[in-house]
Amino acid sequence: MKENAALTYSEVDRTILDTLSPPSGGYWLLIMLLVLGVLAGAACWTYQIFVGIGAGGQNHPVMWGTYIINFVFWVGIAHSGTLISAILYLFRAGWRNPIARAAETMTVFAVSIAGLFPFIHVGRVWVVYYMLPYPNQRNLWPNFQSPLVFDMVAISTYLTVSVLFWYTGMVPDLARAREAAAGLRKKIYAIISLGWTGKHEQWRHYGRGYLFFAALATPLVVSVHSVVSWDFALSVVPSWHSTIFAPYFVAGAIHSGLAMVLTLLIPLRKIFHYERIITMDVLENVAKTIVFTGLIVGYSYGVEHFLAWYSNNTIEKTTFFWRAFGHYRVEFWTMIVCNTVVPLFFFFKKIRTSIPWLFGISILINIGMWYERFVIVVTGVAHDYIPHAWGLYGPSGIELGILVGSFCLFFLFFLLFVKHLPSISMTEMKETVAAGESHGH
Amino acid sequence: MVTDRRVFGVFPNEDKAMDVIQEMAGKPWRLERVHSPFPSHRVAAALKVKKSRVGYFTLAGGFLGFLSGIALAIYTAVQWHLTIWGKPVVAWFPFIIVGFEFTILFSVFGNVLGLLVLGDLPDYDGPELYDPRCSGEHFGILAACPEGEQEGLADFFRSKGGEARVISA
Numbered sequence: 001m002k003e004n005a006a007l008t009y010s011e012v013d014r015t016i017l018d019t020l021s022p023p024s025g026g027y028w029l030l031i032m033l034l035v036l037g038v039l040a041g042a043a044c045w046t047y048q049i050f051v052g053i054g055a056g057g058q059n060h061p062v063m064w065g066t067y068i069i070n071f072v073f074w075v076g077i078a079h080s081g082t083l084i085s086a087i088l089y090l091f092r093a094g095w096r097n098p099i100a101r102a103a104e105t106m107t108v109f110a111v112s113i114a115g116l117f118p119f120i121h122v123g124r125v126w127v128v129y130y131m132l133p134y135p136n137q138r139n140l141w142p143n144f145q146s147p148l149v150f151d152m153v154a155i156s157t158y159l160t161v162s163v164l165f166w167y168t169g170m171v172p173d174l175a176r177a178r179e180a181a182a183g184l185r186k187k188i189y190a191i192i193s194l195g196w197t198g199k200h201e202q203w204r205h206y207g208r209g210y211l212f213f214a215a216l217a218t219p220l221v222v223s224v225h226s227v228v229s230w231d232f233a234l235s236v237v238p239s240w241h242s243t244i245f246a247p248y249f250v251a252g253a254i255h256s257g258l259a260m261v262l263t264l265l266i267p268l269r270k271i272f273h274y275e276r277i278i279t280m281d282v283l284e285n286v287a288k289t290i291v292f293t294g295l296i297v298g299y300s301y302g303v304e305h306f307l308a309w310y311s312n313n314t315i316e317k318t319t320f321f322w323r324a325f326g327h328y329r330v331e332f333w334t335m336i337v338c339n340t341v342v343p344l345f346f347f348f349k350k351i352r353t354s355i356p357w358l359f360g361i362s363i364l365i366n367i368g369m370w371y372e373r374f375v376i377v378v379t380g381v382a383h384d385y386i387p388h389a390w391g392l393y394g395p396s397g398i399e400l401g402i403l404v405g406s407f408c409l410f411f412l413f414f415l416l417f418v419k420h421l422p423s424i425s426m427t428e429m430k431e432t433v434a435a436g437e438s439h440g441h
Numbered sequence: 442m443v444t445d446r447r448v449f450g451v452f453p454n455e456d457k458a459m460d461v462i463q464e465m466a467g468k469p470w471r472l473e474r475v476h477s478p479f480p481s482h483r484v485a486a487a488l489k490v491k492k493s494r495v496g497y498f499t500l501a502g503g504f505l506g507f508l509s510g511i512a513l514a515i516y517t518a519v520q521w522h523l524t525i526w527g528k529p530v531v532a533w534f535p536f537i538i539v540g541f542e543f544t545i546l547f548s549v550f551g552n553v554l555g556l557l558v559l560g561d562l563p564d565y566d567g568p569e570l571y572d573p574r575c576s577g578e579h580f581g582i583l584a585a586c587p588e589g590e591q592e593g594l595a596d597f598f599r600s601k602g603g604e605a606r607v608i609s610a
Contacts, residue, residue, distance in 0.1 A: 008578070009478065009577065009578035010577065010578050013577050013578070133513060133517055139520055139521055140521055141517035141518075141520055141521050142517065143517075143518075143523060144513070144514035144517060144518065144535060144536060144539050145518075145523070145532050145535040145536075149539075150535070150538050150539065150542075153510075153538075153539055153542045153543070154542050157542045157543075157545055157546040160546060160549070161545060161546065161549045164549055164553055165549075168553065168556065171562075172478075172479075172576070175576045176478070176576040176577060178576075179573035179574075179576050179577065190565070191565075194562045194563035194564070194565075195562065195563050195564035195565045195566070195567050196562070196564075196576075197476055197564075197567055197568055197571050197575070197576070198476045198477050198478060198479075198575055198576055199474050199475070199476055199568070200474055200475045200476075200477065200481075200484055200485065200488060200490060201474065201560070201561075202560045202561075202562070203477065203480040203481075203485070204485065204490050204491075204493050205493040205495050205555070205556055205559045205560040206480065206556065206560060207480050207493070208492065208493035208495045208496060209493070209495045209499075209552050209553075209555060209556040212495065212496060212499045212548070212552050213549065213552060216499075216545050216548050216549055216552070219541075219545070220542075220545045223538075223541060223542065223545075227538065227542075426478075427478070427479045427480075428479075430478055430479040430578075431479045431480065434455060434479065434481070
């Protein structure tokens, strides 16, 4: 018998609404630790603002260091949320229903955090509004031919669309939470649920609108990481100037995001007793998708190296050789093993249905994907055309502090979310139950 | 048909609500609306619900967005010429990327606006007749009937396994 064979509407509601009950002391302890981590990151940034951008380790020739690595990493994490909530919705993949809300939430928080890094990286953050196209006495406007400005437009669009998609999808659930809550909570849910009552007229427009949201988010997600890749690919730097970058980045983004989905969902499932909703079949399907994206990523690594060899361009060949066997070889091989070899273990059913293996592999992929961005961002410029201008990069303590702070901020947001808003879509789960589907398939 | 009396029925599941909706067709009562905890395709089919026009809002937003994005890029380019060799100041390829992102952004704005306008949201007063259980697992049906038939309609709802509330006009 399947784990979800006897799932009922009331059980769906009860299980999910129970997560909104007052949290335990352990929850607040965890929140406090994460707040401390965020404060440490904020202190590092404050120090950098006062001392100057030199507090970070970026210097000639590696002018993009950990901040841009983090930026690309967090944008990538965001992408699989949209894959699950929008693309798999269009494909009518029922197994995405139990995890779509958490994945969308991950998208919103990850893009928000990614959006912080250009601010941190520009140094003089108080003039960050220069990036906006506003009339000014110097008649100086952003250059819309620059991939960096494409990026600003794309990321702000992505954040806005993700937030609206996430919120719109949650409105019927907020109405359900409103009915179950009391006191101040009830008032808050009443306001944010917009007075939703599930009239058939409301569902008529909602269903259509949600479909359009998914249809619009799908090309957007592909465009956003393509645009991020063009930050690199449109510059004439060996190992960056490549037409494969856009699909390579999109696949990598989804690969890392799916791993983060597992990292978040496995504890969530255990702590909130979601086993009958987020079934092993669902986790298994995420693992299978990771195998698919891992193969694409592995293929992309291969093609990059093949193109360098096949072009017979000395600079390209040297750069790629140095990448694999030079100063950053440990980072390079960490990337290769974690992103392309480790996911292959999911070919074995025993491994992809084992919680410890799923969790462990997801962590390794997260690490590997962070190193992928390190290898891309650092190695090309560290070892480009002119040997006397070569140089090495290592993150400073300030950069590492901000990195830790960003992870703490992400997990802090997520922990606050799971105790205050429905972390699984009750509406979509009820649709699944009504359709009599096993959402594992 | 006089329809100044209303009865609100609450049914424990979709099947029972569907029985009522189907049988209502042959009765002298008018079905006004159905509340459900999720978008029921069976209910929508039985009520012959038309396709929503929210897409027109989305489309209008998309057109506006594309034109805005392209216009912004062109306007700023001609305000401050970045002339590099013989390259065009108004460069279509990069500007289409800006236009594309604005298309998506404004389409979504249009989509949300359409949902709010057509879905009559926000509606904090709520409908006069509603049962909070309809956001959980119950289905609610509001029907109107001529004066004097409200008990008959309520009995019909009860006979179909529901609870009924007779509401005065």
